Amino acid sequence: MEWVPWLLHDNWNIAVAVFVAALLVLSVRAWLRPGETPLDFSHSEPQHCGDITLQELAKYNGRDYFRPIYVAIKGQIFDVTDARDFYGPGGSYQVFAGKECARALGKMAIEADQCTGQIADLTRRELEILDDWELKFNQKYTVVGKVVEPKSLTLAQLREYNGSEEAKPIYLSICGTIFDVSKGREFYGPDGMYPFAGHECARAFALLSTDTADCNNNLEGLNSMDRENLRDWQAKFHSKYSIVGEVVAS
Missing domain, CATH: 3.10.120.10 (Cytochrome b5-like heme/steroid binding domain)
Structure with missing residues (x-):
C-alpha cells in the first residue's frame, strides 16, 4: 500500500480527490431527486447550423436531447432550445420542431401537414399573423442558419x-x-x-x-x-x- 502515504502527503492530489468526491456526491443527489435532471443541457449558446436542407432540419426536433431544437420560418432557422418545454417532446408546440412552420403559424394551426413554407394562398390577415410571429421569433430567438433546396x-x-x-x-x-x-x-x-x-x-x-x-x-x-x-x-x-x-x- 505504498500509494497511501504518497497520496496523503501530496496536497494537490488531496485537493483533486476531495473535488472529485464532492462532485460525485452532488451528482448522486441530483439523480436521486425525483423530477430533476442531473445535467441540464437546455440552456446553452445557440449552435449555428448554416445552410441545411429540410431533411437535415428534421433531425433537430427535440427527440435527441443532445441536439438543439430548431424551427424555421420562411427559410430562417431559429434555435428554440431554451423553450424545450414548449417545442420538445410533450410540449404544446412540439409539432413545429424540426420543421418549416410559416404556413402553420400564419393559419394558427398545429397540424403537421400545415408545417410547410407554402404561403402563397394565405389571406392578408394570415400573412399579418405570420409577420407578427416572425417578429416575435426574431426578438426572442437567435437565427442560426437557413433552409436551402436539396x-x-x-x-x-x-x-x-x-x-x-x-x-x-x-x-x-x-x-x-x-x-x-x-x-x-x-x-x-x-x-x-x-x-x-x-x-x-x-x-x-x-x-x-x-x-x-x-x-x-x-x-x-x-x-x-x-x-x-x-x-x-x-x-x-x-x-x-x-x-x-x-x-x-x-
Whole structure:
C-alpha cells in the first residue's frame, strides 16, 4: 500500500480527490431527486447550423436531447432550445420542431401537414399573423442558419465530390441519400482508408466491403445480416453527417 502515504502527503492530489468526491456526491443527489435532471443541457449558446436542407432540419426536433431544437420560418432557422418545454417532446408546440412552420403559424394551426413554407394562398390577415410571429421569433430567438433546396446529383455529378479538390465538399451516397462527409476527410479524402467518396455505397456498406466494385446500390442477393449492416450504417451516417440531397437518374 505504498500509494497511501504518497497520496496523503501530496496536497494537490488531496485537493483533486476531495473535488472529485464532492462532485460525485452532488451528482448522486441530483439523480436521486425525483423530477430533476442531473445535467441540464437546455440552456446553452445557440449552435449555428448554416445552410441545411429540410431533411437535415428534421433531425433537430427535440427527440435527441443532445441536439438543439430548431424551427424555421420562411427559410430562417431559429434555435428554440431554451423553450424545450414548449417545442420538445410533450410540449404544446412540439409539432413545429424540426420543421418549416410559416404556413402553420400564419393559419394558427398545429397540424403537421400545415408545417410547410407554402404561403402563397394565405389571406392578408394570415400573412399579418405570420409577420407578427416572425417578429416575435426574431426578438426572442437567435437565427442560426437557413433552409436551402436539396441537391439533386446524378452518379456522374456525385463523383465530382470525391475529395480530390479541397475547395469542394466530400459527398457519398447511401441508397440515394447524399451525405456531406467533409468533416471525415481523414477517412474519406484522397489519403483516407475508405474509398467511398463520390460514390453510391449501399452495397459496400451492406457487405462491409472496401472494394470500389461494390460501390453501387445493387442490393440483390443480400442476406438478413447484410441488410442489418446496411441499416446500421445508414443510422450512423444519419446521426453523424449532414444530408445534402439525393441521387437522381441521369
